[in-house]
Amino acid sequence: MHAWPASEVPALPGKGRDLQIHDTATQGTITLAPGPVARIYVCGITPYDATHIGHAATYNAFDLVQRVWLDTKRQVHYVQNVTDVDDPLLERALRDGHDWTELAERETALFREDMTALRMLPPQHYIGAVEAIPGIVPLVERLRDAGAAYDLEGDVYFSVEADPHFGQVSNLDAEAMRLLSAERGGDPDRPGKKNPLDPMLWMAARPGEPSWDGGSLGRGRPGWHIECVAIALDHLGMGFDIQGGGSDLAFPHHEMGASHAQALTREFPMAKAYVHAGMVALHGAKMSKSKGNLVFVSALRRAGVDPAAIRLALLSHHYRDDWEWTDDVLAEAVARLERWRAAVSRPDGLPADGVVEEVREALSNDLDAPAALAAVDRWVDAQNTSDGDDESAPGLVSRTVDALLGVAL
Incomplete structure (x- = not known):
């Protein structure tokens, strides 16, 4: 699967600062000082309805991470997946009478267009779940052979007890995990599971649903979490710098993914920092495909909104904050863009070396984009x-x- 074109990143005088960022696992700020190549994995879309402002806010946060690292003269090895087969995608295709593969391809193409328009730097590896299946099957077999997974009526489940570090990403208690598991794609009440929290690694083929050859696992398709683990381990290895996504992925997705990888490799941790972006609301409720309260980047673009203004609207909020999209947020961003363009269109101006350093300092401090905007505003x-x-x-x-x-500009 291909990503999208990269926009050129101008070189700036001097050198940027190492990134200090909030780590969900330790619940504090840590300083990341990667080697010559910084490694980041960001969980991608399930392509049945892309790209809303909540998506854009998340990918904007991790685009800033890349830009901070590039400014330190490092290379960035960025990997992102596309969950191009999963229950929500199949359910949407069935509801609307579409072929699920065509739906996934169409929405992924639209996502690429939106990312290009917003000048999000692309991943070096953009991998779909379907194309990752040949690498997923051996991992599930290894987990089962090691006693870290078990069969249940043809399905294969991961045993969370197999990882002594389970729970150290989200830091939630068992009851909170159980509630979120039921809400976010898990099946804690299924009879026969060793632990209600155990997630599915391989789903045996169901009538009318797509399936693939799983070797000794039988025909079926992968669970959600093992998909990202297989892709991350293949392209980044263990101990990469950042595992990123929205705050709703801390549990179960990132928690389970970390345990899968740690049980497979007997290494800890999977990632040095687990970084999560806040949720964007509309009319008082989190933007959600299930609720249908979405503002789409493509719709804004079709209405003539400059993508640079959309990006400034995203940047006006700290990436970890939950916030609400309103007409005023966009109007303020449009006005800011006009002021900035007017200022840089003059043939000369006030010295700007201090602006460079202020923006660098703000972004190195847990991606404080509002402070960076304020420096440019001044x-x-x-x-x-x-x-x-x-x-x-x-x-x-x-x-x-x-x-x-x-x-x-």
């Missing part, structure tokens, strides 16, 4: 009301905003 306000004679300043601010915030 220069812009002064630039639009004062005279300066630095011919390089407008270009430097424009390159800084492009390189570190992904906004083309």
Whole structure:
């Protein structure tokens, strides 16, 4: 599966700072200092209805991570998946009378278009669950052979007891886990499971549903969590720098994925930091495909909204915060974009070296994008009301905003 085209990232003078970021597992801020190549895995979409503002906010956060690392003169090895076979996709296709593969391909193509328009840097490896199946099957077989998985009426389940570190990503108690498991795709009440929290690794073929050859597992399809584990281990290995996604993935998805990988490798941890973006609401409720309260990036673009303004709207909120999308949020972003473009369009201006360093400092401090915007705002306000004679300043601010915030002025 191919990703989307990469926009050029301008080089800035000097060098960026190492990233300090909030880690869900330790519930504190840690400093990440990767080697020459920083490694990040971000969970991708289930392509049955893409791309809403909640998606865009999440991928914007991890785009900032990439940009901070690139500014430190590191390379970035970024991997993202597409869950192109799963119950929600099959259910939507059945409801609307569509072929599930065509639905997945169409929505994935739209996601690529949205990511390109928003200038999100693409992953080096963009892998679909279906194409990952040949690598998933051996992992499930290994877990079963090691006693970390068991059969139940043809399905294969992972035993959470097989990982002594289970629970250390989300830090939730058993009752909270059980409630979230039922809410987020698990089946804690299924009779015969060793532990209600045990997640499915391989689902035996069901009538009328797609299935693949699973070797000794029989025909079927993979569970949700093992998909990302297989892709991450194949392309990044254990101990990569960041496992990222929305806050609703901390449990069960990232918790279970970490335990799968740790049981397979007997290494800990799977990722050095588990980083989660907040949820975006509309009309007082979290944007959700099930609720249908969605604002789509593609719809905004069709209405003539500049993608740069959409991105500034996302950047005006800290990535970990839950917030609400409103017409005012977008209007403020449109006005900010106009002010910034006016300021950098002048032939000269006030010195801007300080702006570069302020933006760097803000982003290195747990991706504080609102503080970065405020730093640019201060220069812009002064630039639009004062005279300066630095011919390089407008270009430097424009390159800084492009390189570190992904906004083309």
